[in-house]
Amino acid sequence: MAEQPSIPERQVDVLVVGAGPAGLGVAARLAGLGVAPLVLDREPVPGGLPAQCEHPGFGLWAFRRLMPGQEFAARLVERAVRAGVRLETDVTVLEVTPDRTALAVSPSGIVRYRAQALVLATGCRERPRSARLIPGPRPAGVFNTGVVQRLHTFLGLLPGREVVIVGSDDISLVAARTLAQAGCRIAAVVEERPYRQGYLVNEWWSLRSQRIPLRLGHRVLRILGDGRVAGVEVALCDATGTPLANPYEIPCDTVIFSGEFVPEATLVAQAGIPADPRTGGGPLVDQEFQTELAGIFACGNLVHAADPADYALVDGERAALGVWRYLTSPPSGGELVQPVLPGQQVRAVVPQRLRWSGERLDPVRLAVRVEPALRAVRLRAIVAGQPWGWSLAPAAKPHRSVYLWLRPARPGDAPIVVEARGWPIV
Amino acid sequence: MGAIPGACDYDYLIVGAGVIGCAIARELVRSPVRVGVVEQGWDVAEGASKANSSILHTGFDAKPGTREARLVAEGWWLWQQEAPELGVPILRTGAVMLALDEEQAQELERWRRNAFENGVTDVELLTRDRVLALAPAANPAVVRGLFVPRESVTCTFTATVALAEQAAVNGTVFHFGHRVTGIERSPDGSYRVLTDRGPLTARWLIDAAGLWADEIARWAGADGLVITPRKGEFLVLDKSARAKVPLIHLPVPTPISKGILVAPTANGNVLLGPTAEDIGDKRDLSVTASGLQRAREGALRLAPALADEPVIATYAGLRPASSAGDYVIEIHPRDRLVLAAGIRSTGLSSALAVAREVVRGLLEAGEPLASSESPLRPRPRRSWAPGQPRPCTRPELVAADPSYGRVLCLCELVSEGEIREALRAPIPATTLDAIKKRTWAMAGRCQGFYCTAAILQFMSRELRVPVSGLTKSGPGSPVAGPPVASRGRRGHG
Structure with missing residues (x-):
């Protein structure tokens, strides 16, 4: 050898x-x-x-x-x-x-x-189509937004002619507009949640201006097509995915799984x-x-x-x-580690712990993901039963962080629990 | 066509470029004969050979006395001999059949006897503790186990491609994208196989058409064969699961199927599946919500510890099950017709033995063929096969050829060099799926999020075809749409 x-x-x-x-x-x-x-x-x-x-x-x-x-x-x-x-x-x-x-x-x-x-x-x-366990055959014409962006920006190509976009966060909405302006027909933007994920301004700027329909509460039940995508079967569904109405087919040659x-x-x-x-x-x-x-x-x-x-x-x-x-x-040693834990209606918080080595008392920003989506949101950080910071937001959705500043205080090692209050968006 | 009147294009024309067709072609070209393969897909392994569990069976659980039992057992040994030269990976992981209650534990004894009857004498009954030592992720409710040490995993793509490439290097001609539409006989008895791209003529016809073997046989004049597609759905777990699954986990079989198993793959992932469902449509390769759920639940009964492992891919395959319940391997000397059909889920394991069986039959029929010991020209070496270190991790390869240092597929660490090899191989990859089969590019956890565009760009450059002319699996499956219509208008509005 x-x-x-x-x-x-x-x-x-x-x-x-x-x-x-x-x-x-x-x-x-x-x-x-x-x-x-x-x-x-x-x-x-x-x-x-x-x-x-x-x-x-x-x-x-x-x-x-x-x-x-x-x-x-x-x-x-x-x-x-x-x-x-x-x-x-x-x-x-x-x-x-x-x-x-x-x-x-x-x-x-x-x-x-x-x-x-x-x-x-x-x-x-x-997340690709396969990890979302979407049924149907596996024809060409199924993409993530990222691949479509690269085809468009680096290769000057459209993904297809008739497009269905699955997902309604800002990336999906903007992709719909970009593709529509570049020559695609966007048959629909399909969102399984009962509300739009992206900003309202993007819905107006991206979809309404291009007359693109937004189908809220709809799930893709099946991809159709042999060599290339021929359509998607969608239905209005409840939160568990059970159809509430008869499924119907949207003809298209491209499906983009976005967000x-x-x-x-x-x-x-x-x-x-x-x-x-x-x-x-x-x-x-x-x-x-x-x-x-x-x-x-x-x-x-x-x-x-x-x-x-x-x-x-x-x-x-x-x-x-x-x-x-x-x-x-x-590191001087002897530092205090304070865990940050998600509380009521909070899925995740970043950072997950605060580390204090005595003299440092900088303000700290927490990025918070709520679950479910909330309107008129009040975030609170609580340490040992005492509030240590709060913030307000008109709305918060699970796919995007809302922020909370902790005021400088004496470091400790008691867990910080972050909770969210508000009205669920349905 | 430019054929000489009265002469045939081929001595032997094989219908179907699955693992069986390719193995037969490779066995035939040991002799100086003209062999053709006609295939409706645009690559090898486009049917049952594309979507199975990649397990190399010992045949311990086959029905004793059947042709399947004999050929699977022989095929296992032949693969051990041939795999190193072919560059086909074999991981001798072993398998353990898990009895989850006392009733199933009684069954294990029967399967042990079954294994002995099939000549698999190295099986061993295990206590619960030993099962859990071998299979740490196995259901803790396990009562006993049956260990089958020689059950192995290979890679169905690599195996079929390797057989096909060696067949091609030794003179086999492959006609891809030719769908057989009818079969005629000339007065001299030779075959005229009609395809959607023109006729091909041959002295002998070999039906290795998998799911379509019954149609081909009927057209060739042999009635009575019925192939029923039996769908199997699979889930593929990310490589993080592999350490928990050192060997194949089998359920105790039922009369209907070998059942849903958990298996490591040669490429370092874990498979869950397959389901078994007889369906009517031979083209229905769709995964279903209920099928995936059954595959997952069945697998988690064997190994509940895999519940949180991320799924990266799903697929469905169709097993070509014959009404006879066994392999149908028939040589009809008068009709110069060979049937190699009904080779349901064990064809990868038995392929080399099936090929020898066919050649033995042809020798008995008086055909002047060489022995199975006649040498073949080797298949060109590849820089990588599943389970081996990637070229981009090998300093000497990167130093020798910088294209091995340009990684296109991040999840599987596939470099430009490997993709170029696939494009320039004896059976060149021409589609994205063909690239995936040979290199596993786009088959990892991101499923092409990062690399699809870069791979298309590279293929386009190497093949001198515009990206909009590239396909996923042949004509009718373009990967991209037309050029952007209004690049000049960007930024308006």
């Missing part, structure tokens, strides 16, 4: 996996603090999911105006590179280890990176980083986005799939402060 070439090793201060908004946010801020991070991305084009979005709606937080995803991604890349970030594309990270190494492959070879701090920002993806994002947590699981099943397998993090393994951080939609790109960027910038503190002041 031929002798195995040894794998070269490289030392880096901070290694960031993923050049989406979160990863670029971490890297740019760290570069500003005088640390030179290396960012690896598996795609030839950096920027994460926004780089494949031609539609506007990005950048309000970072650049104070709305812009198309591609422009947003390009500006984040430019800003990071100008700040001194090293960015390598076409590099796939194969594994990470608890001692902060990462094995990566690219056309120029396999390298093992040894980092003082490792940041995972691998984002999220949509239902899950974290891309393969590296997390394989490295044995403790994860939170309530977020779909994203790692458990503290308020500075450090995981349970010292020096390994995770942020963006890997920890809360999927909030808007701007929020992933905000995460990244906060995580950068955590990384910087980790690098500059090693």
